[in-house]
Amino acid sequence: MADFNKRKIIVTEDGSHSILVDDINEAYHSDRGSWQESVYTYVTEGMLTYLRKNPASNHIKIFEMGFGTGLNAFVSLLSKPENVSIHYCGIEAYPVGQEEYSKLNYAALAQKESQPSFLDLHICEWNSIQKLSDSFWLEKLEGTIQETPIGSGYQVVYFDAFSPRTQPELWQPAIFQKVYDSMDYGGVLVSYSAAGIFKRSMQAAGFWMEEIRGARGKREMVRGIKM
Numbered sequence: 001m002a003d004f005n006k007r008k009i010i011v012t013e014d015g016s017h018s019i020l021v022d023d024i025n026e027a028y029h030s031d032r033g034s035w036q037e038s039v040y041t042y043v044t045e046g047m048l049t050y051l052r053k054n055p056a057s058n059h060i061k062i063f064e065m066g067f068g069t070g071l072n073a074f075v076s077l078l079s080k081p082e083n084v085s086i087h088y089c090g091i092e093a094y095p096v097g098q099e100e101y102s103k104l105n106y107a108a109l110a111q112k113e114s115q116p117s118f119l120d121l122h123i124c125e126w127n128s129i130q131k132l133s134d135s136f137w138l139e140k141l142e143g144t145i146q147e148t149p150i151g152s153g154y155q156v157v158y159f160d161a162f163s164p165r166t167q168p169e170l171w172q173p174a175i176f177q178k179v180y181d182s183m184d185y186g187g188v189l190v191s192y193s194a195a196g197i198f199k200r201s202m203q204a205a206g207f208w209m210e211e212i213r214g215a216r217g218k219r220e221m222v223r224g225i226k227m
């Protein structure tokens with residue numbers, strides 16, 4: 001069994017940090033750029049796509065499989081329209097520690113101040129809903145996706161697990177059934193992956209799926225809709 005806590009910070013091609021897990025030689029993000037991957041794959045193709053299709057929506061619930069560095073939560077916060085509030089729930093089995101998150105360069109890369117700050121996302125308590133501003137609530141669940149109840153009512157899901165090669169158990173139909181059941185109809189799920197096992201599991205759970213262009217360095221990615 002790989003030790004997911006043996007890891008180090010690396011710099012990706014767009015200058016943003018990521019974390020590399022030594023035992024599996026796999027990083028948390030694309031080596032072509034963590035920041036660009038988060039902006040494109042999750043925020044543009046996930047959150048903003050949902051909001052474009054549902055212009056009357058002014059409060060959304062986002063669920064993230066693998067909270068990790070908190071980058072996707074931070075970029076979502078920076079990119080959300082002013083009139084939209086977010087309840088962001090992220091599950092994480094191996095939380096990133098203070099000695100790691102305090103070194104990540106994401107706050108420096110942001111073009112603007114945010115409320116809450118990047119550090120606030122990490123400092124706040126786990127396993128309860130934290131109001132971090134008038135328009136941002138954060139719920140960090142410590143545990144595995146297999147065993148932890150994840151709540152319901154999500155309109156957007158970021159599925160950001162390690163690859164099916166490394167953790168095939170996280171790409172099985174039962175996982176996607178659990179996520180599907182937690183989502184509202186019309187909800188959107190996005191992931192950087194376009195692997196066969198992922199597409200088959202999504203289909204088995206009942207998602208309608210489309211393959212779209214991936215972030216830099218990836219030919220395609222998958223977006224699923226709960227129809």
Ligand SMILES: C[S@@+](CC[C@H](N)C(=O)[O-])C[C@H]1O[C@@H](n2cnc3c(N)ncnc32)[C@H](O)[C@@H]1O
Binds near residue numbers: 072
């Ligand atoms: C590809 S990384 C993505 C991290 C995060 N989205 C980010 O941007 O930093 C996958 C994440 O899933 C977490 N993870 C691994 N196994 C898990 C499990 N069974 N349940 C929940 N999280 C898990 C890892 O610790 C890691 O943080």
